[in-house]
Amino acid sequence: MKDAVAGLFEQALDQLISQGIIDAADRKPVQIENTRDPAHGDLATNVAMMHAKAAKMAPRTLAELVLEQLPQSDSVQSTEIAGPGFINIRLAKGAAFEPVIRCLTEHHQFGFHQATNERVQVEFVSANPTGPLHVGHGRGAAYGATLVNLLKARGHQVEAEYYVNDAGRQMNILAVSVFIRYLEHTGESVVFPSAGYQGDYISELGATLFQHAGNSLQVSYDALLAGVPNDSEETKDTHIDGLIQNTKESLGDDWLKPFDLALTAILDDIKDDLSEFGADFDEWFSEKSLVTSGEIDQAIATLEERGHLYEQGGAIWFRSTDFGDDKDRVVRRDNGETTYFASDIAYIANKFSRGFDRIIYVWGADHHGYIVRIKAAAQALGFDPERLTIRLVQFAILYKDGERLQMSTRSGSFVTLRELRDDVGRDACRYFYVMRKADQHLDFDLSLATSQSKDNPVYYIQYAHARICRVFEGLEGQPFDEQRGLDHLTSLVTQEELDLATAIGRFPEVVSKAAASLEAHVICYYLQDLAADFHRWYNGTRLLVDDMDVRDARLALAKAVQTVIRNGLDLLGVSSPRSM
RNA sequence: GCGCCUGUAGCUCAACCGGAUAGAGCAACGGCCUUCUAAGCCGUAGGUUGCAGGUUCGAUUCCUGCCAGGCGUGCCA
Numbered sequence: 001m002k003d004a005v006a007g008l009f010e011q012a013l014d015q016l017i018s019q020g021i022i023d024a025a026d027r028k029p030v031q032i033e034n035t036r037d038p039a040h041g042d043l044a045t046n047v048a049m050m051h052a053k054a055a056k057m058a059p060r061t062l063a064e065l066v067l068e069q070l071p072q073s074d075s076v077q078s079t080e081i082a083g084p085g086f087i088n089i090r091l092a093k094g095a096a097f098e099p100v101i102r103c104l105t106e107h108h109q110f111g112f113h114q115a116t117n118e119r120v121q122v123e124f125v126s127a128n129p130t131g132p133l134h135v136g137h138g139r140g141a142a143y144g145a146t147l148v149n150l151l152k153a154r155g156h157q158v159e160a161e162y163y164v165n166d167a168g169r170q171m172n173i174l175a176v177s178v179f180i181r182y183l184e185h186t187g188e189s190v191v192f193p194s195a196g197y198q199g200d201y202i203s204e205l206g207a208t209l210f211q212h213a214g215n216s217l218q219v220s221y222d223a224l225l226a227g228v229p230n231d232s233e234e235t236k237d238t239h240i241d242g243l244i245q246n247t248k249e250s251l252g253d254d255w256l257k258p259f260d261l262a263l264t265a266i267l268d269d270i271k272d273d274l275s276e277f278g279a280d281f282d283e284w285f286s287e288k289s290l291v292t293s294g295e296i297d298q299a300i301a302t303l304e305e306r307g308h309l310y311e312q313g314g315a316i317w318f319r320s321t322d323f324g325d326d327k328d329r330v331v332r333r334d335n336g337e338t339t340y341f342a343s344d345i346a347y348i349a350n351k352f353s354r355g356f357d358r359i360i361y362v363w364g365a366d367h368h369g370y371i372v373r374i375k376a377a378a379q380a381l382g383f384d385p386e387r388l389t390i391r392l393v394q395f396a397i398l399y400k401d402g403e404r405l406q407m408s409t410r411s412g413s414f415v416t417l418r419e420l421r422d423d424v425g426r427d428a429c430r431y432f433y434v435m436r437k438a439d440q441h442l443d444f445d446l447s448l449a450t451s452q453s454k455d456n457p458v459y460y461i462q463y464a465h466a467r468i469c470r471v472f473e474g475l476e477g478q479p480f481d482e483q484r485g486l487d488h489l490t491s492l493v494t495q496e497e498l499d500l501a502t503a504i505g506r507f508p509e510v511v512s513k514a515a516a517s518l519e520a521h522v523i524c525y526y527l528q529d530l531a532a533d534f535h536r537w538y539n540g541t542r543l544l545v546d547d548m549d550v551r552d553a554r555l556a557l558a559k560a561v562q563t564v565i566r567n568g569l570d571l572l573g574v575s576s577p578r579s580m
Numbered sequence: 581g582c583g584c585c586u587g588u589a590g591c592u593c594a595a596c597c598g599g600a601u602a603g604a605g606c607a608a609c610g611g612c613c614u615u616c617u618a619a620g621c622c623g624u625a626g627g628u629u630g631c632a633g634g635u636u637c638g639a640u641u642c643c644u645g646c647c648a649g650g651c652g653u654g655c656c657a
Contacts, residue, residue: 035600036595036601036603040600044600046599059637084637084638169657170656313655335655339657340657365652368584368651369584369651369653394651436593437593441650443592443593452619464620467617471617472616474616506596517596521593535620536620538620542616
C-alpha cells in the first residue's frame with residue numbers, strides 16, 4: 001500500500017520536474033510514513049518539505065502544487081496539508097481491511113517476500129568446542145537463528161554456519177586436560193594444571209577414554225613434567241604448554257585419541273544443544289580443514305603477492321594499518337606457527353570463494369577489537385569489505401529474584417545454556433535473548449521468564465494466540481465461512497478493529513525492516529503491540545454473535561491476527577500454543 | 581593513554597535511513613469477571629531525552645566538546 005501511494009507522489013514529482021519547478025538533480029525519493037496520530041490520517045509524506053529549498057518555495061505552497069499533480073486513485077480517500085508542510089493521506093474505507101484479505105490468502109507466507117538470488121551466509125555461535133555452551137553463547141545462538149529466519153523471510157538464500165575451532169592451543173589444552181584425568185584412572189598420581197579445563201565433563205571424558213583404552217596410553221606423569229616449569233601464577237601458561245609438548249611427543253599418533261574423543265564428544269553435545277534450542281546449521285566448518293588443505297599458507301602467500309606482509313623479529317606481519325587498523329598483526333610467529341588470525345584470514349578467503357553475496361558474522365561483543373583487522377584482511381585479499389557485515393552481541397546478565405547471578409568459566413561453575421533451557425524453557429529463552437537490541441546489554445530476568453503472568457511478554461503474546469484458537473473451537477454446529485467473513489469486512493467498524501487491520505498490514509514491512517537492519521528485537525515489540533491490540537478488542541467485543549455475517553467478519557479478523565502471531569513467533573523460534 | 585559502544589519516566593526499554601504533542605511494560609493509585617481463557621482489559625500519575633554548543637524549516641536521532649558507565653587494547657585463542 002505504501003509503495004502504491006509513493007508511486008502516485010513520484011508521478012507528481014515527475015510533473016513538477018517537467019514543469020521546471022524542481023530541478024531533476026535535486027530530486028529525492030518519496031518517503032511515506034505511518035502516522036503516529038490518527039488525526040493525521042493513515043499515511044503522511046514530507047516530499048514538500050524535502051524539496052522546498054530546491055524549489056525556492058515555502059513547503060506548504062509546494063505541497064499545494066504537489067497535490068494538484070497527484071493522480072487520482074481508488075485507494076486514496078483524501079489528502080490534506082498540515083503542520084509545517086506534511087501531506088496527510090487518508091486511505092479509502094475499503095482499503096483499510098485489505099491486509100486481512102491478503103493475510104488470509106497468503107497464510108504462512110504472509111509477511112514473507114519474494115525470493116531473490118542474493119546468497120547470504122550467517123555465521124554464529126562458533127564457540128570453541130572445549131566445553132558445553134554457556135548462557136553467553138545462548139544469545140548469539142538465538143539472535144543468529146532469528147537473523148537467518150528473517151533473511152529467509154525477506155527472500156534471501158541463507159546458509160547458517162558454525163566455525164569449529166578444532167585447531168590451536170585451546171584444543172590442545174582441552175586434550176591434555178582430558179588425558180591427565182585419564183591418567184588418574186590408570187593409577188598415576190597427578191597434579192592437575194591450573195590452566196587446564198576444570199569442569200566435571202573433563203573428568204567424565206577422562207573416564208570414557210579409560211574405558212576405551214584401558215592402560216594402553218599410560219605414561220608416567222613425572223616424565224610428562226620433565227623440563228616443564230612449575231605451575232605458578234606467572235608460569236601456568238608455559239607449564240601447560242610444556243605438558244602438551246611432552247604429552248604429544250610421548251604419545252605420538254595416540255595423541256589424537258584424547259584429542260578426537262574430546263572434540264567429538266563436546267561438539268556432539270553442542271550440536272544437540274543447539275538443535276534442541278531451534279538453532280539449525282547448514283555447515284559446520286572445521287578450522288583444521290584450513291590447515292590440512294593448505295588454505296592458510298595460500299592466504300598468506302596471497303597477501304605476500306599483494307605486498308601486504310613484512311618480516312620483523314623473525315615473525316611475519318600483516319600491514320593492517322594500511323586499512324585503518326591501529327597496529328600491524330602477526331600472521332606467522334617466530335616459531336613458524338601461524339596465528340589464529342591467519343586462520344581467520346584463510347577463512348574469509350574461503351567464504352568469499354564460496355560465492356556469497358553477503359557474509360555476516362555474529363560475534364560476542366568482547367571481539368569488537370577484531371572488526372577492523374578482519375575487514376582489513378578482506379580488503380587486502382581484494383574483496384569488497386562492504387559485502388562483509390559484523391554484528392556484535394552483548395552479554396546477557398542473568399538475574400534471579402532480583403539477584404545478579406555470577407558466572408565464572410574458570411571454575412567450571414558457569415550456567416550452561418542447557419541448564420537455562422531446562423529452567424525457563426525454550427520459548428522464553430529464545431524470546432528474552434532477542435527482545436533487546438543485540439548490541440546492547442540485556443538483563444535476563446529468570447524469575448520473569450519463568451512466571452506465567454501477564455508481565456511475561458512471551459506468555460502475553462502466546463495467550464493471544466491461544467485465545468483465538470479457543471474461539472474457533474467454540475463454534476459448535478455453525479462452521480466459520482471465511483468467504484462470508486471476507487465479504488462482510490465492512491461490518492468491522494470500531495476503532496479497535498481498524499487498529500488491528502492496520503497492525504496486520506504493517507507486518508510485512510516490519511519483517512522487511514527487521515531483516516534489512518538485522519534487528520530482531522523489532523519483531524518482539526511488534527508482536528507485543530499486536531497482542532495488546534487484540535486483547536483490547538477481545539475484551540470489549542464478543543466475537544461469537546448470532547449474526548453470522550458479523551460473526552464471520554470478526555472471525556476473519558481474528559484469524560488474520562492468529563496467522564500473523566504465528567508467523568511472527570515462528571521467526572523468533574517460539575511456539576504458538578493452541579491452549580494454555 | 582588510545583579505540584568502540586551506551587546515557588530517554590523510579591526500574592527495564594521503544595521511537596520506522598531527521599518529522600507533528602518522545603511511547604510501552606513493570607512498580608504506584610483507582611476501576612472491570614453469572615457472557616468466547618481475568619495468563620486479560622480500562623483509567624490516573626510520572627520527562628529540561630547526561631551537560632553545553634553547532635547544522636537544519638524541524639534534532640532523542642547528525643557533528644564537536646565535556647561528564648558518567650561498559651568493553652577492548654598480546655608473536656593469546
